[in-house]
Amino acid sequence: MRVQWKTEIVIVVGALVALGVTACAGGGQSMPTPKEAKAAAVELLLKTEAAVDVPWPETPEPSAEKCPGGVRFGYFVPVKTETDARSVAQTFQRLWKSEGLTVEPSQKDFGGEGGILYSATADADGAAGAAYQVNATSVVVRITSPCASGSVDDYDE
Amino acid sequence: MADLLVSYSTLDGVYNALESATKTFEGASMPADGGAFGADDVTGAFATFRTAQERSAAWLGDTSRTLGQYAHDTKSLVQDADDGLAGKAEGAG
Amino acid sequence: MTADPLAGDPAAVTKLSRALADRQDDLRTGATTVARAADDAADWEGASKDRFSATVGTIAPAAQRIIGRLDAAIDVLGTYADEVRQIQDEAERIRASQLTTAMDSALTALSLSTAKLAAAAKDATDADARQARRLQSDADDLAATASRLDAEWDALVRRRATAERAASAGLSDTEVLGVAPSYSGTLGRMSDADFLAAVAAMPPEVLAAQDPSVADRLAGMPAETVQAWWDGLGGRGTAGEHSAAQDALITALPAVIGNLNGVPYWARDQANRLSAQRAYAQASGALRDAQDKYGKAVGRAAQAAAQRELISAQERYDQLKNFSAGARTQLDLVDQVPRQMITFHDGAPPLGAFSVGDLDTADGVSFLVPGMGSSLADTTQYMRAGANVLATQQQVGADTAIVSWIGYEAPPNAASTGNLGVLGETYADRGASKLASDLVAFRAVRPDAQLNVIAHSYGSTTTALTLARNPDLGVHSFVTLGSAGIPSSVPDAAATHADHMYAAQAAEKGDIAYIGRKYSFPHRLDPADGFDGVTRIDTTGTHRVNIHGLTAGQGSGDRGYLDIGTPTLSDVAEVTQP
Numbered sequence: 001m002r003v004q005w006k007t008e009i010v011i012v013v014g015a016l017v018a019l020g021v022t023a024c025a026g027g028g029q030s031m032p033t034p035k036e037a038k039a040a041a042v043e044l045l046l047k048t049e050a051a052v053d054v055p056w057p058e059t060p061e062p063s064a065e066k067c068p069g070g071v072r073f074g075y076f077v078p079v080k081t082e083t084d085a086r087s088v089a090q091t092f093q094r095l096w097k098s099e100g101l102t103v104e105p106s107q108k109d110f111g112g113e114g115g116i117l118y119s120a121t122a123d124a125d126g127a128a129g130a131a132y133q134v135n136a137t138s139v140v141v142r143i144t145s146p147c148a149s150g151s152v153d154d155y156d157e
Numbered sequence: 158m159a160d161l162l163v164s165y166s167t168l169d170g171v172y173n174a175l176e177s178a179t180k181t182f183e184g185a186s187m188p189a190d191g192g193a194f195g196a197d198d199v200t201g202a203f204a205t206f207r208t209a210q211e212r213s214a215a216w217l218g219d220t221s222r223t224l225g226q227y228a229h230d231t232k233s234l235v236q237d238a239d240d241g242l243a244g245k246a247e248g249a250g
Numbered sequence: 251m252t253a254d255p256l257a258g259d260p261a262a263v264t265k266l267s268r269a270l271a272d273r274q275d276d277l278r279t280g281a282t283t284v285a286r287a288a289d290d291a292a293d294w295e296g297a298s299k300d301r302f303s304a305t306v307g308t309i310a311p312a313a314q315r316i317i318g319r320l321d322a323a324i325d326v327l328g329t330y331a332d333e334v335r336q337i338q339d340e341a342e343r344i345r346a347s348q349l350t351t352a353m354d355s356a357l358t359a360l361s362l363s364t365a366k367l368a369a370a371a372k373d374a375t376d377a378d379a380r381q382a383r384r385l386q387s388d389a390d391d392l393a394a395t396a397s398r399l400d401a402e403w404d405a406l407v408r409r410r411a412t413a414e415r416a417a418s419a420g421l422s423d424t425e426v427l428g429v430a431p432s433y434s435g436t437l438g439r440m441s442d443a444d445f446l447a448a449v450a451a452m453p454p455e456v457l458a459a460q461d462p463s464v465a466d467r468l469a470g471m472p473a474e475t476v477q478a479w480w481d482g483l484g485g486r487g488t489a490g491e492h493s494a495a496q497d498a499l500i501t502a503l504p505a506v507i508g509n510l511n512g513v514p515y516w517a518r519d520q521a522n523r524l525s526a527q528r529a530y531a532q533a534s535g536a537l538r539d540a541q542d543k544y545g546k547a548v549g550r551a552a553q554a555a556a557q558r559e560l561i562s563a564q565e566r567y568d569q570l571k572n573f574s575a576g577a578r579t580q581l582d583l584v585d586q587v588p589r590q591m592i593t594f595h596d597g598a599p600p601l602g603a604f605s606v607g608d609l610d611t612a613d614g615v616s617f618l619v620p621g622m623g624s625s626l627a628d629t630t631q632y633m634r635a636g637a638n639v640l641a642t643q644q645q646v647g648a649d650t651a652i653v654s655w656i657g658y659e660a661p662p663n664a665a666s667t668g669n670l671g672v673l674g675e676t677y678a679d680r681g682a683s684k685l686a687s688d689l690v691a692f693r694a695v696r697p698d699a700q701l702n703v704i705a706h707s708y709g710s711t712t713t714a715l716t717l718a719r720n721p722d723l724g725v726h727s728f729v730t731l732g733s734a735g736i737p738s739s740v741p742d743a744a745a746t747h748a749d750h751m752y753a754a755q756a757a758e759k760g761d762i763a764y765i766g767r768k769y770s771f772p773h774r775l776d777p778a779d780g781f782d783g784v785t786r787i788d789t790t791g792t793h794r795v796n797i798h799g800l801t802a803g804q805g806s807g808d809r810g811y812l813d814i815g816t817p818t819l820s821d822v823a824e825v826t827q828p
Contacts, residue, residue: 063580063634076582076814078641106817110646110824117645121815131815138584138645142814163294171294174287178280178309185276188269195258196414199330202421206323209427212459213316214277217309220454220501221284223524224306226531228291230577231298238293 030149031070037148038062038073041128044099045075045143048130051095052088054081054139064155067147071155079139088134089118092141096122096130113137162238168228175225182218187211253410255341255403263331267324274317281313300490301520304497312455319426326420333413340406348399355392361385428456437464442471446479454498465506473694476512486610489516489588500524508594511691515590515609522591522602523577529596530570537567569600569626576604576654579630581637582814584644589633593657593688600626601658603688606637607651614643614650614700614726614828615692619685621707621734622672622766623663626656635800635812639704642823650827652704658684661708672708673770675715675737682715689716689723702727702826703748706800706811707763708734711774715739717746727752727825729787731800731811731818734766735774736781743783752825753777754787754811754818787821 032040042059049056062073093103101122109116114135122130126146133140187207194200288306291299365382368374420426429452437448437460449457449468457464471479480486484493500507500521507513508521540556540563547556577589587607594602609615618636620628632654643650658681661671671677692701703725705713710730717725718740728748730736732755743751755763755778767774777784789811801810811818 061580063582074582078582078584078645080584106820108817108820108824110820112646114646117642117820119815119817119820121813131813133642133645133815133820135645137647140584140641140645140814142582163296163298167291167294170290171287174283174290178283178287181276181280181283185273185280186269187273188266190266191262193259193262193266194330194414194417195254195256195334196417198418199414199421202418206421206426209456209459210273210316210319213312213428213455216455216458216502217277217280217313217316219458219524219528220305220309221280222531223527224287224302224309226527227302227523228294231294231302 032146032148034071034073034148034150037128037145041073041075041143041145044128044130045077045141047099048092048095048141048143049077051091052139054079054083054088062145064152066152069149070147071150071152072147073145075143075145077141077143080137081139082137083134083139085116085118085134085136085139088139089120089132092130092132092134093120093122100124100127101130110135163231164239165232165237166239168232171228172225175221175228179218179222179225182214182221185214187214253407253414255337255406255410258334258338260331260335260338263327263334267327267331270320270324270327274320277313277317277320281310284309284313297490304492305501308454308494308497308501312453315428315453316455319428322423322425323421326417326426329420330413330417333416334410337406337410337413341403344399344403344406348396348403351392351395351399355389355396358385358389358392362389428453428459438467442475446471446475450479450483450495450499452498452502454502457498457502465503468503469506469510471510471512473511473691476510477695478512480513480517486514487517488610489520492517505596508591511687511694514695515592515605516588518592519590522594525596526570526574526591526594526602529594529600530567530574533563533567533570537563540564565625565627566598566600571627573600573602573604573626573629573656576629576633579633581606581634583637583641587640587651592653595657599659601656601684602626602629603653603655603657604629604633605651605653606633606640609651609653609692609696612649612651612699614648614702614826615696616650616652616702616704616826617655617685617689618652619655619703619705619709619713620660621705621709621732622661623666624656624660624709629654629656632656632800635810638801638812638814638819639823639826641814642819643827646823646827648827655685655688657681657688658712672734672766675711675770675772675774678708678712678715678737681712682719685712685716686720686723689725690720693723700726700828702729704729704731704822704826705733706731708766710777711735711737714746717748721747723747726750729822729825730754730777731822732756732763733777734763735770736777737774738772741775742781750825751777751784752787752821753781753784754789754821755779756789756811787818789818 041062045059056079057077060075060077062075064071064073089105093105096103101124103120103122105118105120107116107118114137117133117135119133120131128146129144131142187210189207190200190203192200194203284306288303291302291306294302362382362385365378365385368378369382371378437445440448445467449464452460480496483495487493487496496517500517501524504521504524508518508525510518540560544553544556544560547553573594576591583606589607590605590609592603592605592609594600603617605615607615616636616639618632620632624632636652636654640650640652659677660681661674661677662669664670664672689701689703692699701724703713703717705728710733713728713730714736717723717728725746725748727750728743728746729752733753740746755776767776775781778786799810800812802813812822813819
């Protein structure tokens with residue numbers, strides 16, 4: 001790939017520009033409405049909560065984020081509770097796999113009272129995504145809706 | 158944030174009152190001497206006094222306005238006590 | 251210039267006094283309205299009310315003081331007007347007498363010369379001699395009168411000069427100006443300690459009225475001096491509890507106090523919120539004006555200029571709007587924590603830093619330094635990314651805070667602007683001193699807290715220079731995420747003086763970081779490849795980070811370095827907590 005330095009730069013900038021133009025090139029299924037997207041996320045959240053017995057709080061208001069072509073909604077649910085972290089993590093994994101999500105787990109020993117922090121992210125194309133971080137003293141779940149039509153400007157920053 | 162419930166109408170009332178105060182402070186003008194003193198040093202001293210007054214009143218106006226806006230912004234930090242347990246409208250800014 | 255007994259218009263001076271009295275009425279009305287607002291706020295409680303209460307309580311007393319100064323000025327003017335009127339009346343009388351005397355003298359002189367001739371003639375009689383003597387006596391009397399009138403006039407001039415001095419001194423008095431006379435002159439000559447004491451003693455509306463040189467001098471004070479001074483004004487304080495003197499400083503000089511090293515962060519936060527609010531309001535107005543102007547522009551040149559102005563106004567507006575939104579944007583945390591606007595500079599571009607967590611009390615603080623294309627318009631985005639680190643640390647029981655530090659002008663996004671500044675070191679060089687200032691400030695007030703820096707992309711280029719040039723910062727961990735390269739003047743981890751250095755470098759889509767490093771000039775080093783002393787944070791494996799950004803969120807299929815549930819997030823959280 002030996003070319004003149006200047007030409008390399010031009011190619012590089014060109015590549016970056018092309019990258020900037022994120023192609024949500026037509027075709028494929030249409031995007032869900034915000035209502036539909038939220039419903040999908042809440043459904044997964046409720047199933048997740050039902051699978052593990054901890055004092056879950058009320059379903060929170062979601063946060064809105066930009067996603068390619070629209071806006072998506074995140075539901076972040078923290079619970080401070082003593083729990084068998086490994087077992088909870090495995091339960092989440094099993095549930096999400098059964099929902100068709102590809103789960104990618106990891107863990108890290110922080111020591112201290114919390115012990116090992118079990119983490120995972122989980123996705124499926126066009127569906128709500130999920131993530132957890134669980135240790136002996138807390139359970140955190142984040143469910144993200146699919147990308148929906150609309151603009152993040154319609155919501156709080 | 159740790160706040161719970163505050164009446165939105167209270168905050169609106171505070172905001173409106175402070176906006177009104179701001180306008181009053183900013184409208185309070187300082188007269189110019191127009192050569193009435195017939196003496197350079199008195200004219201100069203009055204000019205200094207005038208500047209001090211204008212800047213002090215600007216502080217009054219700035220601070221009132223800022224407090225009013227703060228009351229207004231607090232609405233987005235707390236839930237409306239007048240609405241009871243209702244949270245913010247879905248997705249509303 | 252001698253005083254002129256006839257100069258001036260006492261009626262106009264009296265009119266001035268009446269105008270000042272009208273002003274008093276306005277200020278009184280305003281103060282009453284504020285007091286009413288404070289009463290109306292009775293059922294508003296909680297932490298958000300504390301800040302309101304402290305400041306609203308200062309307005310009525312300040313208005314009273316200003317009204318008192320107007321009273322004092324009205325007295326001075328009243329006295330002066332009376333004196334000037336009397337002096338003018340007297341001056342007119344003297345002038346009239348002088349005129350009469352001069353006329354009489356001239357006539358008498360004429361008669362006298364005639365009488366003298368008659369008295370000296372051959373046929374002069376005793377009557378002629380007596381006439382001459384009488385006229386001479388008259389002339390002498392008139393001369394004495396003229397002399398006396400001259401003396402009276404001189405005395406009147408002195409009386410007028412005295413009245414002028416009294417008026418000018420009266421208008422310069424502390425009672426009228428709020429500060430001792432010739433204060434501005436003496437302030438400049440005071441020692442630092444005396445200057446600080448003087449500034450702290452001033453009521454806020456008087457401090458706000460001082461010459462800008464006062465603010466400049468304060469801004470230049472060293473952190474240790476400032477810290478000792480602030481603590482001496484009633485203790486370190488908190489947002490909820492602090493002294494009136496501290497509150498006065500915050501409200502009088504917010505632009506200075508908000509960025510003054512040595513001042514506690516709760517106070518910097520309050521001051522910066524005031525400044526940012528004002529800047530945002532001003533930017534909103536400027537945007538409306540620019541839109542107006544663009545709509546009315548006629549002709550290619552005018553339209554092009556108006557469009558440039560509009561773009562610029564929109565940019566600034568967006569930046570200030572998002573920065574202010576940082577106060578209330580929803581953050582995903584296990585425990586909600588205070589947020590502090592720890593710096594704010596209303597410049598071109600505006601710059602600032604917003605913490606999630608309390609910098610005055612957290613055991614460990616991390617500064618998140620962004621890269622290419624970043625501005626205050628990205629504040630909430632960085633705060634959310636930082637919140638992920640914080641939430642993880644909260645899960646493991648750590649007491650930390652994370653600062654979204656958008657305190658330098660980052661190079662523009664090369665992809666969208668074509669500006670290749672990101673490939674050079676100029677932006678990093680300029681940014682490095684700004685980051686240094688804020689890190690040094692933190693160390694000055696929190697010598698024992700843990701300090702970390704998490705730097706993204708070009709932010710790592712900037713941070714490397716900062717750390718290399720400031721060996722005594724005591725940085726615990728320096729973490730680079732998707733680094734755009736370390737300047738070759740910082741050849742290894744040891745050169746950063748950080749206790750530990752970590753680098754996470756993913757195989758990113760579009761390889762932005764790689765491009766930044768490969769084409770950098772002067773050439774930069776890759777901290778994740780062959781950089782001595784660095785611990786590499788794993789981003790590969792099934793859970794691989796694959797984009798340059800800090801977060802992507804689930805559902806997109808992409809992973810950012812700090813997304814919830816990722817191992818990179820756990821790694822970063824672990825090395826940046828006490």
